Amino acid sequence: DTGVSQNPRHKITKRGQNVTFRCDPISEHNRLYWYRQTLGQGPEFLTYFQNEAQLEKSRLLSDRFSAERPKGSFSTLEIQRTEQGDSAMYLCASSFRTALSTEAFFGQGTRLTVV
Amino acid sequence: GENVEQHPSTLSVQEGDSAVIKCTYSDSASNYFPWYKQELGKGPQLIIDIRSNVGEKKDQRIAVTLNKTAKHFSLHITETQPEDSAVYFCASGGYALNFGKGTSLLVTP
Numbered sequence: 556d557t558g559v560s561q562n563p564r565h566k567i568t569k570r571g572q573n574v575t576f577r578c579d580p581i582s583e584h585n586r587l588y589w590y591r592q593t594l595g596q597g598p599e600f601l602t603y604f605q606n607e608a609q610l611e612k613s614r615l616l617s618d619r620f621s622a623e624r625p626k627g628s629f630s631t632l633e634i635q636r637t638e639q640g641d642s643a644m645y646l647c648a649s650s651f652r653t654a655l656s657t658e659a660f661f662g663q664g665t666r667l668t669v670v
Numbered sequence: 671g672e673n674v675e676q677h678p679s680t681l682s683v684q685e686g687d688s689a690v691i692k693c694t695y696s697d698s699a700s701n702y703f704p705w706y707k708q709e710l711g712k713g714p715q716l717i718i719d720i721r722s723n724v725g726e727k728k729d730q731r732i733a734v735t736l737n738k739t740a741k742h743f744s745l746h747i748t749e750t751q752p753e754d755s756a757v758y759f760c761a762s763g764g765y766a767l768n769f770g771k772g773t774s775l776l777v778t779p
Contacts, residue, residue: 559713586765597674597759597769598714611766646713650765657702657765661713 557581559662561647567668568637575633576665580649587630588659589622590646591615598646598661604630605652637669672697676760676770683750684778691773693760694742700762703736703743708757708772717758718745750777 560579568574580587586605590598601620602612606627616622619637624630634641644666648659673696683689695703701722706714720727720734720743727734731750736743743762747754755777761767 561713588766595771597676597761597771598767600766600768603766613766652765658704658716658719659767660716661706663711663713 559647559649559660561645561662561665563665564663565666565668567670570639570669571636573633573635574637574667575631576645576647576667578630578632578647578649578662580629580647581651581660584649584651584660585627586650586652586657586659587624588648588650589630589632590648590661592644592646592664593642601632634667637667639669642667642669672700672763672768674760674762674768674770676773678773679771680774680776682776682778685750685752687750689745689747689750689754689775689777691745691758691760691775692742693744693762693770694740695762695768696741697762697768698738698741700764700768702764702767703734703760703762704767705732705734705745706759706761706769708759714759747775750775752777752779 588603589601592598604624619635644664646664648661650659704719708714733746757772760770
């Protein structure tokens with residue numbers, strides 16, 4: 556499968572615990588994005604990387620959230636001291652920036668439930 | 671920031687009929703307008719997109735139109751089939767996308 560891969564698919568954690576999600580983008584895609592989606596809503600942009608550089612962070616990304624893409628390939632999203640409001644689907648997408656196209660392809664997402 | 675409004679929130683059509691979903695956006699700098707289909711438990715799937723220098727684009731049963739002056743764009747699905755049933759999202763922006771709230775489309779046989 557050459558699509559965007561996210562792990563784990565589901566995560567249940569207790570409030571106050573830290574969680575980390577992983578995203579493997581489509582091979583050779585230089586841009587990687589994280590979005591959050593709550594029930595009945597569209598995805599909301601959190602942050603994006605071009606290669607290993609994190610170029611933009613949404614105001615939705617509080618200090619408890621950190622994302623990395625150390626070698627410009629896979630990325631991790633960590634949430635520290637989780638809160639019930641963090642419960643959502645966390646989506647990763649990747650794209651290959653060219654002059655003509657910025658189509659972003661999404662993974663299946665990681666569903667986080669904070670109890 | 672960018673605001674994307676999407677209508678209707680739910681749409682029910684009979685198999686073979688057409689479905690139209692409309693979106694408006696607020697940021698005149700937006701130049702890219704994709705549409706995504708999301709099935710239950712899955713990530714959004716890109717189905718068609720249009721750039722700001724084009725007014726219309728078609729791919730088999732799916733078409734998208736863009737009116738930059740009025741800041742609105744629409745998705746048209748013709749000859750709908752039950753497997754078209756899903757939630758459809760419009761989005762606008764550049765590298766970071768702003769999504770609408772989605773339209774739940776139900777195609778009944």
